[in-house]
Amino acid sequence: MASDEITRRAVIVSAALVPVAALAQAPSPPAAPASALSDAQLRLLAAFVDRIIPKDELGPSASECDVPVYINRSLADYLAAEKTAFVEGLEAMDAFARRSQARAFIDLPPEKRDLVLTAMENGAAEGFPNARGFFNRARRLTMEGMFGDPYYGGNKNFAGWDLIRYPGPRLATTADDQKMGVDIKPYHHSAYPTGGGASGEGHGH
Amino acid sequence: MAINLKLVDVAVVGLGAAGGVAVLPLARAGLKVAGIEAGTWMDPSKDFKPDEIHNNVRSLVTTVPKAKNEIPTFRTSPDAKARQAPAHPMMNAVGGTSIHYHAQSWRLKPWDFRTKSETIKRYGASLLPKGSTLEDWPVSYEELEPFYDIVEHEVGVSGKAGNIQGKLDPVGNVYEGPRQREYPMPPLRTCDFLDHMHKAARSLGWKPFHAPAAINSQPYRGRAACAYHGYCDRGGCHVRAKNSTCFTTIPDAQKTKNLTVFDGAQVTRIVADNNGKVTGVTYIREGQEYFQPAKVVLVSSYTYENTRLLLLSKSKAYPNGLSNNHGQVGKHYFGHWDAQAGVGVTALFPMDVNTWYGAMLSQGVVVDEWADDTFDHSGLGFIGGASLCTFMEKHPIAGASLPTFGRAPAWGSAWKKFVHENANRFTGAYLQTNSFPYENTYLDLDPEVKDPLGDPVCRVTSGPKENETRAATYAQNKMEEWFRAAGAIEVIQGQPSGPALSTHTYGGTRMGDSPENNVVDRWGMSHEAPNLGMLGGSVFGTSGARNPTLTMQALAWRTADHLVKNWKGIAG
Numbered sequence: 001m002a003s004d005e006i007t008r009r010a011v012i013v014s015a016a017l018v019p020v021a022a023l024a025q026a027p028s029p030p031a032a033p034a035s036a037l038s039d040a041q042l043r044l045l046a047a048f049v050d051r052i053i054p055k056d057e058l059g060p061s062a063s064e065c066d067v068p069v070y071i072n073r074s075l076a077d078y079l080a081a082e083k084t085a086f087v088e089g090l091e092a093m094d095a096f097a098r099r100s101q102a103r104a105f106i107d108l109p110p111e112k113r114d115l116v117l118t119a120m121e122n123g124a125a126e127g128f129p130n131a132r133g134f135f136n137r138a139r140r141l142t143m144e145g146m147f148g149d150p151y152y153g154g155n156k157n158f159a160g161w162d163l164i165r166y167p168g169p170r171l172a173t174t175a176d177d178q179k180m181g182v183d184i185k186p187y188h189h190s191a192y193p194t195g196g197g198a199s200g201e202g203h204g205h
Numbered sequence: 206m207a208i209n210l211k212l213v214d215v216a217v218v219g220l221g222a223a224g225g226v227a228v229l230p231l232a233r234a235g236l237k238v239a240g241i242e243a244g245t246w247m248d249p250s251k252d253f254k255p256d257e258i259h260n261n262v263r264s265l266v267t268t269v270p271k272a273k274n275e276i277p278t279f280r281t282s283p284d285a286k287a288r289q290a291p292a293h294p295m296m297n298a299v300g301g302t303s304i305h306y307h308a309q310s311w312r313l314k315p316w317d318f319r320t321k322s323e324t325i326k327r328y329g330a331s332l333l334p335k336g337s338t339l340e341d342w343p344v345s346y347e348e349l350e351p352f353y354d355i356v357e358h359e360v361g362v363s364g365k366a367g368n369i370q371g372k373l374d375p376v377g378n379v380y381e382g383p384r385q386r387e388y389p390m391p392p393l394r395t396c397d398f399l400d401h402m403h404k405a406a407r408s409l410g411w412k413p414f415h416a417p418a419a420i421n422s423q424p425y426r427g428r429a430a431c432a433y434h435g436y437c438d439r440g441g442c443h444v445r446a447k448n449s450t451c452f453t454t455i456p457d458a459q460k461t462k463n464l465t466v467f468d469g470a471q472v473t474r475i476v477a478d479n480n481g482k483v484t485g486v487t488y489i490r491e492g493q494e495y496f497q498p499a500k501v502v503l504v505s506s507y508t509y510e511n512t513r514l515l516l517l518s519k520s521k522a523y524p525n526g527l528s529n530n531h532g533q534v535g536k537h538y539f540g541h542w543d544a545q546a547g548v549g550v551t552a553l554f555p556m557d558v559n560t561w562y563g564a565m566l567s568q569g570v571v572v573d574e575w576a577d578d579t580f581d582h583s584g585l586g587f588i589g590g591a592s593l594c595t596f597m598e599k600h601p602i603a604g605a606s607l608p609t610f611g612r613a614p615a616w617g618s619a620w621k622k623f624v625h626e627n628a629n630r631f632t633g634a635y636l637q638t639n640s641f642p643y644e645n646t647y648l649d650l651d652p653e654v655k656d657p658l659g660d661p662v663c664r665v666t667s668g669p670k671e672n673e674t675r676a677a678t679y680a681q682n683k684m685e686e687w688f689r690a691a692g693a694i695e696v697i698q699g700q701p702s703g704p705a706l707s708t709h710t711y712g713g714t715r716m717g718d719s720p721e722n723n724v725v726d727r728w729g730m731s732h733e734a735p736n737l738g739m740l741g742g743s744v745f746g747t748s749g750a751r752n753p754t755l756t757m758q759a760l761a762w763r764t765a766d767h768l769v770k771n772w773k774g775i776a777g
Contacts, residue, residue, distance in 0.1 A: 052616040058625050078263060114617065121615070139616060147601040148258040163621065164628035166561060166601040169255035171443070172432035173562040178396035178597065181556050191256045 034076035036083050042068055044090050047106045049142045051113050060159050062146055070145030070154030089134030093120065096128040151195030158188045207487060207494040213239040213465075214776065215768070216486050216499035218472045218514070221301020222754050223740040224505030225450025226356060227761040232463035234769040239497050240464055241488055243271045243471040243506075244297030246451065247304060253441035257600040260440040266305050267296040267439055271471055277509050277663040278651045279705045287664045289654055294545075294708040295507040299468055300451025302507075302708065303754065304441040307566045308419040308448065309594075310362045311751035312353050312759075315346035315382040316578045317639070320747050323578060324588050332588055334672035338537050338642045342746050343718045343727035344760075346382045352759040352766070354385055359457070360758065361425045361448040363567075364388040364417030378414045380573045390422045393431060393568045398558045398632070402570045402595045405691035411574045416594060418567030419448040419755070428452060435562035435598045470495070473658065474518045475502055475737070481522040483737045489658075500776035501768060504714075505740035505761065508538070509663040509706075512648045512713035512743065515724075517660055528714075528731040533724050535648035537712035540667065540704030541748050542638035547702040548591065548677040550634045550684040552693035553610050557629045561604070563597025566635050570595050575683045576750035577639060587672045589639025591680030592750040593687060596635060604628040610695040634684050638677045638701075640711070640748040643670060648713050667703060677701035709753055711745040716760075729764035736775055738764050 037045065049062035049071075062068075075083040097105040097116045105113060116125070117135065125131035145154030147164065155161065161168055167177070168187035177184055214236040217224045224240065231238050247253070252266060259265050272295050278287035298304055316323055319341040324332055333339060356362075366387045367377030392415035395403075399415075406413035420442075421430045429444040437447065445452045458464040470490040477483045485498035504511050512535045516526035526534055542548050572593040573579060582588055605624050608631075609615060613623035645668030650661040681698040688696050704710075717723030720732035725744055731737040740761045742753050749756070768775060 053621060054618050056618045056621060058618075058621050117616070143602055143605055144258060144262055147605045148262070149256050151256070152258055160605070161601055164601060164605045164624050165557075166604060166628070169434070169436065170562075171255070171434050173434060175394060175396055177562050178394075178398070178433070178559060180397040180401065180559050182559065184559065184561075191254050 035072055036075035036080070037072050037087070041087060041090055042072060043106055044094055045071060047113065048090070048093065048117075048138060049145070051110065051117055052139055052142045053146055054110070059163050062142055064156070065146055065154055065159045066156040067142055067145035067154045070148065070152050071141045073153045074141065086137070089130075089138065092128050092131070092134065096120070096125050096131070099127060100125070149191050149195055151190045151192040158186070162186060207496045210495055210497045212498045212500070213237045214499065215239070215501045215503060216241060216497050218475075218486060218502065218504045219243070219301065219506035219510075220299050220450065220455055220466065221505065221507070222303040222306070222450060223757040223761040224503065225300060225303065225455045226360070226758040227503055227505060227740055227765040228458040228464050229359065229454040230762055230765040230769060232458040232461040235463060236769070236772070238458070238464045239499065240455070240466045241470045241472055241486065241497065242297070242299050242466065242468050244299060244301070245468045246299045247441060249441060249443050249445060253443045255434055255436040257436075257602050260436060261438065261600060262602065264292065264439065266441060268292070271297045274656045275510070275662050277665050277706060278654050279665045279667070281666075282645075282668055283666055287651060287666070289662070290706045294706050295509070298451070299455060299466060300449040303449040304451065305439050306708075306754060307437060307752070309566050309569075309752040310357070310360075310364070310417050310419040310755040311749070312381060312384070313346065313749040313751065313756050314380070314577045317747050317749040318342040318344060318346050318349075320588070320641070327578070328582060328588070332582065334588065334641050334643070334670070336643050336645060337672070338644055338722070340717055340722065340746055343716060349756075349759050349763065350382070350385065352763045353755065356755060356758045356762055358389045360419050360450070360453050361390065361421055361428075362388055362417055362419050362755070363390040363392050363422035365392050365415060367414060375412055376414065378571070378573055379412055380577070380579050388417065390425055392416070393418055393420060393422045393564055394433065396563070396568075396597065398560050398597065399568070399570045399595070402687070402691055406570070406572050406687055409687065409690050411572050411687075413570050413572050416567055416569040416571050418564065420564055420567050421446045421448065431564050433563050433568065433597075435600070437565040437567070438598060438600075472506075472514065473660070475504065475514060475527055477518070477520045477522050477527060477734060479521050481734055483527070483734050501736045501738065503738040503740055503764070508710035508713055508741060508743045509648065509665070511739055511741060512538070513650065513663040515714065516650050523733070528724055528733045528737060530733055531720050533715070533722060535713050537642035537715040537746065538648045538665070539640050539642045539646050539711050539748070540707035541709030541711070541753075542591075542640045542673045542677050542701060542704060543707075543709060544635060544699075545707045545709070546638070546677070546704040547700045548636045548638055548681065549699040550636065550681050550688065551608060551631060551697045552634070552688035553627060553631045553695035554692060555630070555694050558632055559629060560597045560599050560632050561629070565598040566594055566596045568597045569635070572687065575680050585675070585679065587675040587679070589641075589672070589676045590750060591636040591638040591677060593680065593684045594635040594637075595632065599632070607631045608697055610697065612695070634688070636677065636680050636684060637709075637750050637752070638673055638680060639750045640673055642712050642715070642746065643668065645669075665706065667705070670703060673703070674701050709742070709748065711742045711748050711753070714739040714743040715746055716744040717746065728767040729760060730767070730775070738768070740764060
């Protein structure tokens, strides 16, 4: 049976939660992952996102959740127009680290990396025009990669959603899913067949 | 060369919230209608997804080429250079913005239609907003009521009446104008957080109620009930429970065989003869130009495009743009002072609120005590106020992007700890401020920026407004009071600064009895071109403190009804 059929019927009867393989059709067959950034740029990006979302007792770091994969893929397709500016920002960050901390960004210990980021965030990074703009943009993309649907490459193992206790997209919710002060059981599913979670028929209409 | 098509009775330009409703009474009356829509049909199973990146981050439901190519420019004073905004607030599709809207379906208040005279009567003319071009509407609430009633039933609206023929019911909104009967469906489901806010409002002596919505709270006319999945915002409904016109009035009109939908067809000009009557519209579809002759033309695109299309349609009879011989096209434009104007309040609670799922503002609890003229404005220095709405539906990226209320840094491990605890503990409130037209705010054509066809885009000039700033600030204080009564431990108020481009826009082809100050008459028909009608927010003279769509639809139905009843006189 097509998952769409299951979906429609389930929703009409307002069932609580229907274990369909996927909540939506994929917009297109999963494309071969494109890369916008070089290996060195990816390492630099991973070092950046891991200061925004570090590994700690609450869970994995941004790079462990493939946030750089999300950003890299986005810059290769949907955000292609932004790629040049983004790469310039990354390189300016590294140059600023070398000037202010006398080392490449990835060679700095965590607390020194944080000094670099703080200077950028405050607009106090000397010789780094638009440091705050780049910082905010890169942080925003980190958020998208960490908390967006895993279909886009990030949020590996739904760790982003678990961090903020978002139970995950579903097709229908009951009043119980809207109760206050209860822990809703996480539903580890992407909105797409290829986005992660339990696999099933998915395609085929 | 344009291909000439067969004459139709009515050409409707734009099949969105308003045009998509007007086609039904026209088609039912046996008129042959061409519905000309720049966008295309969307497929609920393919185009609408529970995916924040698709809907909200990348705006893939709402961003389509035509709108993207015609983004208006904006400036805050006539001395400034207008700049193009990054995104357009409207969309093109069969169903238009009724696909992705939040579907709150309000009637305006009787006061909204006669704000000027009521203000003078109660407070004296000195309280009228300075520099405003406010007029009473030529239509009263009472005249519009039957059409509100029709549209609520044809489109399908869930809600609870607060005033049926003068009999008040405090479960509904007791401040609404009298209605002839109950809504066709009960309100959307309530839930813990909404009950909590409801109780807090009552503890303040206020009268909260559930918002009316064009979303099915139960199966309605063969369409499913809302499943509360939580991706209503900027997305379409995957089960057609949101009553977008592409699922309701447009297919109903098609069933009569009197409506033909031309999708992917971008109207470029409305043509008029030397006597000042319109003769049809020119459109481009897949690179080919067509001329669609029509006895009557109804323009129902978006506020910006309604004005632009008239200004672009110059002719011998209308050298300054169609229906603009009095210089009123583009005047009396204004945007709503809502979230898009910096108005809003955010709160942090000490407990999980679980507002992830739901139906956005439509599954909301509203307070109307501080809107319109519900309270005494003596000595306050402004008229109007705002409706206060608390609601459900929060997406994960937005949820993780909550303000830190000064309790944590914006990144790093301490921030992680903060979002882990609090992403599920904050919520926003949606405030809509009564907004009015002013001399310093208007639309015209941009002198420099053009679309790919070489036509100038719309230019928005929007100056500061003291009245709305005060009203919004006053209402934000009330919202903070409400959140505090509900136990919020932190509250942040917005900074009301006025709207730039907005999804709630009004005027430009205002409705009024005098052709000196208005483009269309009390029926929505042009004062100058007798067989041209305008539909949508562009005819509004005030905004009300609530979403405009249902009022657009009631007015659209009324204009169509007027056409049908006076067909020979108007089309002949």
